[in-house]
Amino acid sequence: MDLKLDDHEKDGIRVVDVEGEIDVYTAPRLRELLIDLVNKGDYQLVVNMEKVEFLDSTGLGVLVGGLKRVRAHDGSLDLVCRQERILKIFRITGLTKVFGIHDTVEEAIKARKSEK
Amino acid sequence: MALVEVAFTPLPAHVRTARLVAVAVARRSGVADSLLDEVRLAVGEACSRAVEAHRQYCPAEPVKIALTDSGGRFEVVVTDAAPGDAAALDGLAQAGQAGDAAGVAGDVAAAGSPGGGTSQPLFDAQGGLQDGSGLAVIAELADDVRISRTAAGISVCMSWPSSVRER
Numbered sequence: 001m002d003l004k005l006d007d008h009e010k011d012g013i014r015v016v017d018v019e020g021e022i023d024v025y026t027a028p029r030l031r032e033l034l035i036d037l038v039n040k041g042d043y044q045l046v047v048n049m050e051k052v053e054f055l056d057s058t059g060l061g062v063l064v065g066g067l068k069r070v071r072a073h074d075g076s077l078d079l080v081c082r083q084e085r086i087l088k089i090f091r092i093t094g095l096t097k098v099f100g101i102h103d104t105v106e107e108a109i110k111a112r113k114s115e116k
Numbered sequence: 117m118a119l120v121e122v123a124f125t126p127l128p129a130h131v132r133t134a135r136l137v138a139v140a141v142a143r144r145s146g147v148a149d150s151l152l153d154e155v156r157l158a159v160g161e162a163c164s165r166a167v168e169a170h171r172q173y174c175p176a177e178p179v180k181i182a183l184t185d186s187g188g189r190f191e192v193v194v195t196d197a198a199p200g201d202a203a204a205l206d207g208l209a210q211a212g213q214a215g216d217a218a219g220v221a222g223d224v225a226a227a228g229s230p231g232g233g234t235s236q237p238l239f240d241a242q243g244g245l246q247d248g249s250g251l252a253v254i255a256e257l258a259d260d261v262r263i264s265r266t267a268a269g270i271s272v273c274m275s276w277p278s279s280v281r282e283r
Contacts, residue, residue: 002132024164025128054135056160057250085153092256093249 002026005033011109014042019051022059030059034066034077043075046108055086060093067099076100076115078108119145119185123178126170134163134181138192145185146279155192155276158257161250162194162272169198169269189260190278196269 003026004019014037022030037045047063049055067077078100081087090096102108120141124130138159139152147155159181166179177197184191251272255261258274265271 021132023128023160024131024167054156054160056157056164057253058164061249088153089157089253092253 003029005029007033007037010105011113013044013046013109013112015105015109016045016047017051018047018049021054022052022062023054023056024058027058027062031062031065034062034069038066038069038073038075043070043073044112045070045075045077046105046112047077047079048105049079049081049086050083052081052083052086055089057089057093060089060095063099064095076112078102078112080105080108120183122181122183124181126167126175126177126179128164128167130179131160131163131167134179135160138181138183141183141185142190142276142278145190147190147276148279151276154257155190158254158274159192159194161254162192162274165250165272166194166196166198166270169196173198185278188278189275191273191275193271193273195266195271198269 002020003022004017006017006019008015008017016030016033016037018030020026034045045066047066063077063079070077080102082103087096087101090099090101100108100111102111120137122134122137124134135156139156142152142155143149163179163181170177170179174197180195182191182193182195184193251261251263254272254274258276260273260275262273263270264273
């Protein structure tokens with residue numbers, strides 16, 4: 001299994017659970033899911049990357065694309081990740097300044113709710 | 117002398133194979149565990165770039181990787197056979213050598229504002245990372261990166277320190 005995707009609603013926010021590796025081969029599936037969610041009207045997203053084992057620049061591009069799409073509807077896309085091996089590429093590219101990155105899904109939802 | 121050489125059909129599915137081989141050889145060469153994630157990511161980026169270039173210009177040609185351990189350095193060379201165009205090749209060399217990874221964030225932050233973005237935008241209209249961004253990431257991961265134009269395409273050479281051990 002290269003990439004496993006699932007999503008559910010929690011406190012009015014759509015949580016996308018990602019498990020496995022996000023790279024040039026698997027990233028299109030995540031991209032399509034994010035597009036589908038936005039098309040269905042889900043503009044408040046949390047992408048849970050606690051079980052992501054690998055993320056490259058292709059995956060970053062998908063996340064950035066998702067962020068741009070929800071922002072076009074005044075929405076949000078936050079990330080959940082504590083793994084340094086994954087956070088490294090966010091730091092290298094400076095995207096830690098762009099994404100809200102939280103330790104847990106609950107914290108991500110709480111942070112988003114508190115901004116409203 | 118090359119330890120391991122791999123040639124693979126330019127399919128995205130094979131980039132993971134290349135990563136796995138590179139990390140296995142790096143570990144065997146004595147590269148520190150703390151650097152293996154960097155090897156994995158850097159090799160993946162280089163191979164992803166080469167695969168996309170081949171899919172555009174020469175889908176029938178294989179992407180090649182040479183993995184060597186010599187003089188206390190573990191070296192990976194990813195070679196493609198995609199001609200591309202002169203301006204794109206120069207841009208890649210500049211992105212890789214300048215390590216312009218920070219430009220990625222700047223471009224996102226300025227997205228949507230008229231005339232926003234860096235002078236070398238790293239995102240396309242769909243939010244996908246442009247060619248060159250992967251090399252900017254590689255430049256931050258390997259302490260020695262050399263990008264050169266070959267007769268056929270581009271060669272990306274990366275290396276990390278390896279331990280000297282008896283084999």
